[in-house]
Amino acid sequence: MGKLYGQPDRRPTAHPARPLVVDSQFSTTSVNNRVLVYQVPVNKKRPLLTISGIMSADFLPNVDPQQVMIGPAYAHPEAWVYLPLVNPSNLPRKMIVDLDHNRCDTLDAFLLRGQQRELVHLGTLFRRMPLVQRAIPVRAFALPFELAPHDSAGLLLRSRRSTGIHELTIALSTEKQFTIKRDEEESIRLVALSSAFFFMFTVFSLGLIFKHRLLIYFGLYVFPIGLGQLNYNYFFDAFPFPAWLGLNANSIGLFIIFATNCLFHTFGVAYIKSLNVYGRWHRYAVLFLVGANLIPMGLLLFPLTRTTNAMVTNASLILTTLNIGWLFYISMLGFRVKREKYLLITATLVFVPILYRTYVLDSPALSYSYFQPFYYLLLFGYLIVSLFRRELISQQMTEEKIRLVQGKLEMLRKSEIEQIGRNLHDQLGNTLASALGYLNLKEPRIQVARDMILDAINETRVISHNLVKDDNRPLDEKLEDLAERFNDFSTISFAYSDYTEKRINQLPLLKQQGIYLIVQEVLNNVVKHSQAKEVTIQAFLSEDVVRVSIEDDGIGYTPNQPTSGIGMANMYKRAELARLKLSIDGSVSGTSVTIETPLGG
Known part of the structure; x- marks a missing residue:
């Protein structure tokens, strides 16, 4: 990193500055690399008379044309800058010295004239000074002075800074050129x-x-x-x-x-x-x-x-x-x-x-x-x-995809409502009608009617559980609750195990919803058709891939077997919408359903 706000270790050898010629052709120039600089340490003060002699080896030439870098204000709160000038023309030259004072708080300017080095104070500027009190009413620090014909002089500036970096950017211009430059800046x-x-x-x-x-x-x-x-x-x-x-x-x-x-x-x-x-x-x-x-x-x-x-x-x-x-x-x-x-x-x-x-x-x-x-x-x-x-x-593209998915989900919802209506009419209604018929016989068959009514009750529970409103709980909690609900009304034993250490809950919400509804449909089919005694629902995580498996020990399922319902079709549609991989494997020893998806979505 180097030294914090320090100057380079190698300092140039002091030598007299080359005078800046201010003749009739002169208009404006930056004088940063034409000046001699004395950085006053914080614990050392030099008398003005000693400074005006410009004989001290502490004055060093500044070689950077972009700026005069003094250093941190806490180490160098004061600095003196000297620029020798010469006017070889036959006319007096009215000049203006100006500098950016973002890193200079107070400026004193002096002019050294003649062989006796007479010290003339040009003025003092500071940040809070109102524009009307300045010799030149501009926001930058600017002071006018005049060079007599065939005269040489020295411009001496004293800069002070209290906080941050102490830095100067000095320019010298004629009055006309200063006005043009000021307007441009x-x-x-x-x-x-x-x-x-x-x-x-x-x-x-x-x-x-x-x-x-x-x-x-x-x-x-x-x-x-x-x-x-x-x-x-x-x-x-x-x-x-x-x-x-x-x-x-x-x-x-x-x-x-x-x-x-x-x-x-x-x-x-x-x-x-x-x-x-x-x-x-x-x-x-x-x-x-x-x-x-x-x-x-x-x-x-x-x-x-x-x-x-x-x-x-x-x-x-x-x-x-x-x-x-x-x-x-x-x-x-x-x-x-x-x-x-x-x-x-x-x-x-x-x-x-x-x-x-x-x-x-x-x-x-x-x-x-x-x-x-x-x-x-x-x-x-x-x-x-x-x-x-x-x-x-x-x-916007994502929102358009979401609208399409929502449209397809609405179609699925309508088809499921229609399926519930058909179940109520074709299954529950017919079962209750048949039970009523057995009770109206001359010799009522009460046991048969009782069994049918119990079947109707179970069918009602299945339908009502499917109508339970979903919530925004984590997926592992919803799957565990789903298994407990089916245990409440079914003779089949349902068990859920999460081996992902709850990382299944990191899946996007659309995928979580898809997995939940597919598992729910699978359990409905198990209750209706499988004749199983045990069902296990398990969630695994391997190489950032989430896998949910549902296995039963029922009579099995043939994938190409035609069905009268829409449950299987809806399962595959939900998997497609949520970008889930759904596979169903049936055999005489039971059925296995697997849902897979990357953890990252």
């Missing part, structure tokens, strides 16, 4: 900000409309990213933070980072659950990551000491890196389980360059410019929405 910032919130509301609204949890949670995850855009655009500089609250415009950026890390896990958990692989260890890992981010968030609500300042600053890098690692884990999990590549592609394109810069190039922070999140958000959003679009299409 304001436009880019406005587009990035409005796009972030538009995307957030769009995704969140689609999630609510389609009742899609992943979209809803992703919209929540985007919300702190939008707050981050507000922070990059300095909107929190004028926010009225309560005086008793430790959180302020200087530390709100770190608070948003930890909030983003926390809200990411609402999306992450929903995504893992959608893969049907969410386990106990995932729960513990998420609780740890969320709790670890809530601790520094709580610390930021109170005034920071140097120790707590170091804790939250280092935690922001460590916990954000862990969050990125967790994102890669769940994206690879999605690719392995369902071959979903969108999230993995997004994570790779967005975060690998940032991790490479941080850990390979030894940059002390997960840093990016204010407009990079805009592009990342568009890329992230496009790929995620593509994934969710595919899921919504799949969901």
Whole structure:
């Protein structure tokens, strides 16, 4: 990982900075790699007169053209930056120095003039300063100054930072070019900000409309990213933070980072659950990551000491890196389980360059410019929405299949009702009519009539048990209860045994319902036709395949034997709808019915 928020061990040798020529052709340029930098340690202060001499070996050239990285604010709360300038033209040059102050809280600017190195104070800027009190009324830190003809001078900046990373991005422009550049940057910032919130509301609204949890949670995850855009655009500089609250415009950026890390896990958990692989260890890992981010968030609500300042600053890098690692884990999990590549592609394109810069190039922070999140958000959003679009299409196809299955189940229900009606008329009605006939004889045959009435009672019990309303209990409990109910009215002994350790209850509900109704129909046939004495119902699990067997010791069943009822046909239809494998084997020693299905559905 390297040193936490530390500078590279090898420091460049100090040398006089090459003056920046500000002639009539000059318009604007970044001066990050043209300056000398002195990082003031937290326990050391240098007098301004000593600093102005620019003779100290503590001033080192900055070689990074993208930024002037000072380091963590708890170690380097103050820094001095020096830039020599020369105006070889015959006209005075009115210039503006400006810098992004997302990681700079206060700026003092001085100009060193002439051979005597006269020190001229150009102004002081800080976050809470109203725009009307600034020399140039813009949100960025910007101060004007003038170079006389054929003059050389030194621009001296003092930057201070209280929390997080101390970093500067410095540019020098003419007044005209500064106005053009400011308008362009304001436009880019406005587009990035409005796009972030538009995307957030769009995704969140689609999630609510389609009742899609992943979209809803992703919209929540985007919300702190939008707050981050507000922070990059300095909107929190004028926010009225309560005086008793430790959180302020200087530390709100770190608070948003930890909030983003926390809200990411609402999306992450929903995504893992959608893969049907969410386990106990995932729960513990998420609780740890969320709790670890809530601790520094709580610390930021109170005034920071140097120790707590170091804790939250280092935690922001460590916990954000862990969050990125967790994102890669769940994206690879999605690719392995369902071959979903969108999230993995997004994570790779967005975060690998940032991790490479941080850990390979030894940059002390997960840093990016204010407009990079805009592009990342568009890329992230496009790929995620593509994934969710595919899921919504799949969901619609699933709902269509469910409607077809429900239609077929309704047809089965109607046929079963018709069968019950025929049983009541043809069997129960005829039996009772015959019993009444035997009782109306001149010499009533009471015993025969009694036996017929008992048969009618048993037939009524069979029909009534089939009409008992099903419930949402686990399948093993329902099968055990089914066996007990048949024991209540039948002379046959029914026994149920579960050897799956209740894992049969993990089957999809449609399969559980299909197995239950098929077993119920088999038991009805056993009571009516088998002449059996014992029936065993057993559930087994082998190599992730659930097998339910029903065996009796009756007279057997011939598969091709024609039947007058619809029970057998309904059994095969239910097996087909629930994607169950149904096999029936009959012999003179009894009948065996087997139902098989993979545990995973």
